[in-house]
Amino acid sequence: MPEVAFPWHDTVWTQLTGQDQHAHAYLFSGLPGVGKRRFANAFAAFLLCTTPAQGMACGRCRSCLLREAGTHPDLLLITPEEEGKAIRVDAIRQLVDFMGQTSQQGGSKVIVLYPAEAMNQNAANALLKSLEEPTADTYLLLVTDQPGRLLPTIRSRCRGQRLPTPSRDAALSWLADAVPELNGDDRLILLQMAGGAPLRAQALHDLDAVKLRLGVVENVKALLKDQQSASQLADSWSKIPLELLIDWFCSWTLDLLKLQTGAIRHAENSDMDVVLGYMAKHVGAQQLMEWQDWLLAHRSMTLGKANLNRGLFLESLLLEWKQLLKKR
Known part of the structure; x- marks a missing residue:
């Protein structure tokens, strides 16, 4: 029987x-790592089940057994052909054909599409036509980390359901069960890196992110002391996910802004407290805002899978970061 995604989604x-x-x-939207795909898959199971009980798929009927075997003819999963690539119009044409077919099991048909923001323009336009002419007993479940990247007309034709992030205590409790080898301090660090999303924290643990971050923090300190160059660091970070590096710089920048405005007295990124405290006193407010605009623009490009030259981008990022102390 498929579980309700996670305890923090029980009410929804x-x-x-x-x-x-x-x-x-x-x-279905929400932070990366709160369990949206699992929720959508459980809901698909519920919609397909012929004898749901107590708000759950029964796990015993023919429909449930076919789904669990991965052979349910009335369930279609649409994802990119390769991770990180776009969902192309051919996949949406397959979806359109599927919607036009008669249910082979005599019940509902369900399509799960993830990540919805990965659709290219042609695919999004093709999907829009299907949303304008819905088929009876056919359900389309879109899952996205970034609803703002979808066409407004697609969002308006779907029932939006944001899935909540758990409380810190609930997330830490889940992490303790999911990754028992982690100590309490590392759980806190990973959860902070993940923005409070426990599944992302677990994925970061799988990447050994705590160790990676320790190295990056030491590298950044060395950069500001002229002990390492931007190009050297860009080369040494070749195996660290770009999105992770950008998230760290965004988090440090937010701390700088809070420190300058007096919202906090010490950086929330405790491993960078001394560095950020010094920078907050020596970086001009205008320069900091310009840096934030530059960083967020490039973060958006990265999330949008723009074809950035990784090495040149990282070198530029590091040079811009270092120049903050020289632009006052």
Whole structure:
């Protein structure tokens, strides 16, 4: 029997499955790592089940057994052909054909599409036509980390459902069970890196992110002391996910802004407290805002899978960061 995604989604699940009628299209959103895909898959199982019980798929009917075997003819999963690539129009044409078919099991048909923001322009336009002409007993479940990147017309034709992030205590409790070898300090560090999303914290643990971050922090300190060059660091960070590096710089920048405005007295990124405290006193407010604009623009480009030259981008990022102390 598929579980309700995670305990922090119980309320949303109960509200959703308790409805007499369901929308033909849902848009599940939330932070990366809060369990959106698992929630959507569990909801797909519920919609396909012929004898749901207590708001859950039964796990025993023919429909459930076919789904668990990965052979359910009325369930379609649409994802990029390769991780990080776009969902192309051919995949949406397959979706359109699927929607037009009669259910082979005589019940509902369900499509799960993830990540929805990965659709290119042609694919998004093709999907829009299907949303304008919904098929009876066919449900489309879109899952996204970035709903703002979807066409407004797609968002408006779906029932939006944001999935919440758990409380810190709930997330730490789940992490303690999921990754028992982690000590309490590392759980806190990983959860902070993940913005409070426990599944992302678990994924960061799999990347050995605590060790990677320790090295990056030491590298940044060396950069500011002229002990290492930007090009040297860019080369040495070749195996660290770019999104992770950008997230760290965004978090440090937010701390700088809070320190300058007096919102906090010590950096929330405790491993950079001394560095950020010094920078907050020596970086001009205007320069800091310009740096933040530059960083967020490039973060958006990275999330949008722009074809950046990784080495040149990292070198530019490090030079811009270092120049903050010289632009006052």
